[in-house]
Amino acid sequence: MARTVEVTELALRDAHQSLLATRMALEDMVPACEDIDQAGYWSVECWGGATYDACIRFLNEDPWERLRTFRALMPNTRLQMLLRGQNLLGYRHYEDSVVDRFVDKAAENGMDVFRVFDALNDIRNLRRALEAVKRTGKHAEGTICYTISPLHTVDTFVEMAKRLQDLGCHSICIKDMAALLRPQPAFEIVKGIKQTCGEETLVHVHVHSTTGVTLVSLMKAIEAGADLVDTSISSLSLGPGHNPTEALVEMLEGTGFETRLDKSRLLKIKDHFARIRPRYAEFESKFVGVETEIFDSQIPGGMISNMESQLKQQGAGDRVKEVLAEVPKVRQVAGYPPLVTPSSQIVGTQAVFNVLMGPYKVLTGEFADLMLGYYGETIGPRDPEVTRLAAEHNKKPPITDRPADHLTPEWDDLVAKAAALDGCNGSDEDVLTYAMFPQVAPKFFAKRSEGPKNLGKDPVTAAAAAAAANPAVKAIDSRGPVTSPITYTVRIGDTSRTVTVEPA
Amino acid sequence: MARTVEVTELALRDAHQSLLATRMALEDMVPACEDIDQAGYWSVECWGGATYDACIRFLNEDPWERLRTFRALMPNTRLQMLLRGQNLLGYRHYEDSVVDRFVDKAAENGMDVFRVFDALNDIRNLRRALEAVKRTGKHAEGTICYTISPLHTVDTFVEMAKRLQDLGCHSICIKDMAALLRPQPAFEIVKGIKQTCGEETLVHVHVHSTTGVTLVSLMKAIEAGADLVDTSISSLSLGPGHNPTEALVEMLEGTGFETRLDKSRLLKIKDHFARIRPRYAEFESKFVGVETEIFDSQIPGGMISNMESQLKQQGAGDRVKEVLAEVPKVRQVAGYPPLVTPSSQIVGTQAVFNVLMGPYKVLTGEFADLMLGYYGETIGPRDPEVTRLAAEHNKKPPITDRPADHLTPEWDDLVAKAAALDGCNGSDEDVLTYAMFPQVAPKFFAKRSEGPKNLGKDPVTAAAAAAAANPAVKAIDSRGPVTSPITYTVRIGDTSRTVTVEPA
Structure with a gap:
């Protein structure tokens, strides 16, 4: 049997x-x-x-x-x-x-x-x-x-x-x-x-x-x-x-x-x-083949494409290999978190910053939170010196208890905020949509009545249109997976700026 | 260890x-x-x-x-x-x-x-x-x-x-x-x-x-x-x-x-x-994914693309599925040969003919030879009635001994024929080239001094050129593997014609 x-x-x-x-x-x-x-x-x-x-x-x-x-x-x-x-x-x-x-x-x-x-x-x-x-x-x-x-x-x-x-x-x-x-x-x-x-x-x-x-x-x-x-x-x-x-x-x-x-x-x-x-x-993903180098970098394919697009935005598209080599070091500093949403984005972005501006010269708020325990415990100890920088950066101490224990009840507040949005139907489902994606939900609620959009295109027509528009360039543009908007606080010396990166 | x-x-x-x-x-x-x-x-x-x-x-x-x-x-x-x-x-x-x-x-x-x-x-x-x-x-x-x-x-x-x-x-x-x-x-x-x-x-x-x-x-x-x-x-x-x-x-x-x-x-x-x-x-092969249907049809991917092109030449591109279903039947009739060059081509072509003109109404010379033992022994018995048709078609009896035992020494003849070709250098290697590919070798010997051709093309330029030439059609044309020219004798009733199919 x-x-x-x-x-x-x-x-x-x-x-x-x-x-x-x-x-x-x-x-x-x-x-x-x-x-x-x-x-x-x-x-x-x-x-x-x-x-x-x-x-x-x-x-x-x-x-x-x-x-x-x-x-x-x-x-x-x-x-x-x-x-x-x-x-x-x-x-x-x-x-x-x-x-x-x-x-x-x-x-x-x-x-x-x-x-x-x-x-x-x-x-x-x-x-x-x-x-x-x-x-x-x-x-x-x-x-x-x-x-x-x-x-x-x-x-x-x-x-x-x-x-x-x-x-x-x-x-x-x-x-x-x-x-x-x-x-x-x-x-x-x-x-x-x-x-x-x-x-x-x-x-x-x-x-x-x-x-x-x-x-x-x-x-x-x-x-x-x-x-x-x-x-x-x-x-x-x-x-x-x-x-x-x-x-x-x-x-x-x-x-x-x-x-x-x-x-x-x-x-x-x-x-x-x-x-x-x-x-x-x-x-279509650009990574259609087999990539065994991942065993060395431990970086998921989707994460590589995200890092590439971040690097290109900074005019540093040629530094991917340095960033790939930096990722395992950042993982070690952070106590070896697995790399999956959102740790993959947090570690990957910090690796980009380390390569572009020097190791831990610039921290993202999320990476600092990771170092301080606000995402939870990691399997390994976190680097004390970088943890000190993180505490300074985020102006709060490290924690060792459950991160959600630091949160106060928020449902009523979410209900009120969602209800105020144009097109919100007042259901718990809509409140949850707002809670998950507060930046995207308002636009979605407002346009929801227009009905679903299908982004699929007839492949022959689409290829021809793309080729006609720009015949010297490949017709197919590959995109990485969806990512959330991430806001960074970038500090260099005394200057501090907030940068939000989100999918185009 | x-x-x-x-x-x-x-x-x-x-x-x-x-x-x-x-x-x-x-x-x-x-x-x-x-x-x-x-x-x-x-x-x-x-x-x-x-x-x-x-x-x-x-x-x-x-x-x-x-x-x-x-x-x-x-x-x-x-x-x-x-x-x-x-x-x-x-x-x-x-x-x-x-x-x-x-x-x-x-x-x-x-x-x-x-x-x-x-x-x-x-x-x-x-x-x-x-x-x-x-x-x-x-x-x-x-x-x-x-x-x-x-x-x-x-x-x-x-x-x-x-x-x-x-x-x-x-x-x-x-x-x-x-x-x-x-x-x-x-x-x-x-x-x-x-x-x-x-x-x-x-x-x-x-x-x-x-x-x-x-x-x-x-x-x-x-x-x-x-x-x-x-x-x-x-x-x-x-x-x-x-x-x-x-x-x-x-x-x-x-x-x-x-x-x-x-x-x-x-x-x-x-x-x-x-x-x-x-x-x-x-x-590039069109078959880039995973094809588990092969377990039922037992037909190698390259063979399917060859059959498709044969069917299209006959204006019957829509009958691929019928042909796929016919292949196992032809294999059974032929004593279950494995499907690999040249048996794959021989069985596949016969399956095409069976679908287009009725089962074994038209035989290829190669299929008849296969039925008559001129390619060797198969694991299973061959269908006696189709073997009889094959003997009639190829005007020779079935054999059971080693096919090559029916051949007479041919090296000297090959040497003489090769030597007569423009550009043949008289080496044994050239004689063997002629022996393997008698239809292609003469053209090759004649042009050999022009040196190798690289058919690779810059992908961006190639796609743009193809799109410019015919923007409504996909830029990439997939081809099946190289096949040899195969000559069929097509008989319907009393009428008989010779058809040679070779790669364009």
Whole structure:
């Protein structure tokens, strides 16, 4: 008897986030929903920070309406979301009552599985969100962000899994956002979790494909007992995305493991997205190949493109290699945080500043907060001298307790501010949209009635138009993933300036 | 102590054959040769039928000069070639003395490793070439073409390995030209060969990446004891090509296996081909993603593009799916040959004819020869009724002995014919060029003094020129792999016509 391996399909969230800068419109997903719902997936990941952000920033789509649409169209499949713990879908810590409210509303609108992670793997940043999920009766998945550093070992990851289990998580996810999880540690970590937490503990493995090795890692994880794995339909796979769903199915044939997936449904889903994808050519990631240098720099592909655009804005596009070499040093100074939103942006930006202006001559407010413990605890000690500079810069002391304990109740204030916005409908959902994205929400509310925008273009016409406009330049302009606006305070000597960088 | 896994780099032969229609010019490879030579590869595959063909057909390059250049530039690494057994680099059987002569001259010009295969896995078609290689003192690698059919089992492949070992091969290659080798059979076949032929038997595994599963297959083959594996540098990898060399290196970390490869050299090789590849955009394979449907049709990606172009020439471009469904039926009728040059072309063309004109209403001369045993024995019985039609069509009886035994000595005749050609230098190498490609060699000899042509183009200029010429049409035209001219005799009722199809 073959053991069943369950599969989460990523096409509707992480796949187009990683490959097409999160720009896919709901209407381009709707025709695939019935096949996805009938294919036999354990869950469909379809919601998260970047998709929410892109909905209101670029697509004039209400993300809650998107969620309700998925719920209606996929009644037989668990809907899954990625939640940044105490950060929810935003880039700061929210006070506990906002966390509770968000989880309640997401569950009420149809979400089934909440994959909850924290960029620093600080369990205190996960606890409240996980508790909220459990209270709704939905599936609470506690997440370990996988990374490589001199301090991260198989044992540290297994210990974290045990702590997540102790919080009552329904499953444990190993989240490898940068494709750094090689086959052997994949095997050892899954094995370790099963041995420590019990064989019945559900282990879910999420890997990207950037380095080209992670389908092998999934095989090894499955051999070690992994119960659930994440893949994306082949026409939205590989490069900075994920391993192809169909390849997983074929890989397992004859091995004693099998999925429940219906190959004829997969073929239809594949064909659908193969037709859709060329419409988003202008948003295609530049990183379509295999990038094993990541094993040395530990920098996710999406982060490299962000750094490149920051450097170009500063007229220093030729200094990427120096910045890549600086990133591991900044990580060490900061106590080896994993690199995932928002730590990836914070560390990456500080590395850019270090290269352009000298090491720690200029700090960003976010990096100073990271050094001071306001994002949580890191696995390693933080550099005392840079911590001193950070305290001076942000004019506050380091902390060691849970960051959200320093926040005061904010829900009523958010309700009042949202209600004052033109076009806000007064629902809790709208308040949450404002809470997550206070700079973007006002514009979205004001224009919401105009309805969704589809940024996809007929590829032939689009290429011709671009070539006609500027025939000597390549027709396709690649963009990195969506990023939040980040405000820096730049101090040089006595002069101080505030700079906000946001996607064009 | 980790066990060393040796690696063959495919960048200089199969990689650009699979990805760039074999069009890469020698001068675009030369700058990478020192790094390849110093990287620690066991061998570098750099010569074969399609590269030889493309040299004289498209690049005005003498393939023997290319071989000598590689020899001079890579003194520390074995040079490896792919040889089609009794077909050598051509598309028909050659008489034994031509086989001997070819192997002698290849060895003399610098070839070290001869991977010898037969499209039907008929060992009688391999014997003479393997004996010739052994006589030169070079490495004779006997090859099993991997395929899937109701008759092909792990045992049949292991039995073939035993027979190759009995012929005195220095190593056994499992050649998976269509990416059909899943992890489990990869493990079982390698294990079976080691158990049957002895643990010391060198097993070499060649896989393509089309289906997305074969890096896992390499992992399993290595776990089962495979000694050598084939990969291609990442910037010339994936799609219908091969698994990335760097990914193999990283995959093995911590597993108890390791390569001898120098990562810094690999990075340089990667960067070189990343710069070169865009110059050949017009030749890029259309099949860049993952195609798991191949598991059902068993049709290599390159073959599909050939069939598509044949169908378009007939104004029947919309009937590809019917043809794909017909191919397995034709394979069954023909006794389940593997699909690799030339059987892939022969079976594919017959499937096209069956769909367009009715099953076996029209036979090609080659398909009739296949049915009559003139390409060798197949694993399964051939359909008696179609065999009868074939005998009638080709006006000759079926045979059961070795096809080359029906040939008469031809070397002197080839020498005389080659010598009569304008520009032929009278060398054995030129006679062999004429022998392999009698239709192309005359034009090549006549123009050889003009020197090599590089078909690469600056990608920005090329895209702009294409867009300017025809702005409403996609700038990039994809081509299938190089194919030989094939002449069909088309008979309908009493009317008979000869049609020759060759690359434009």
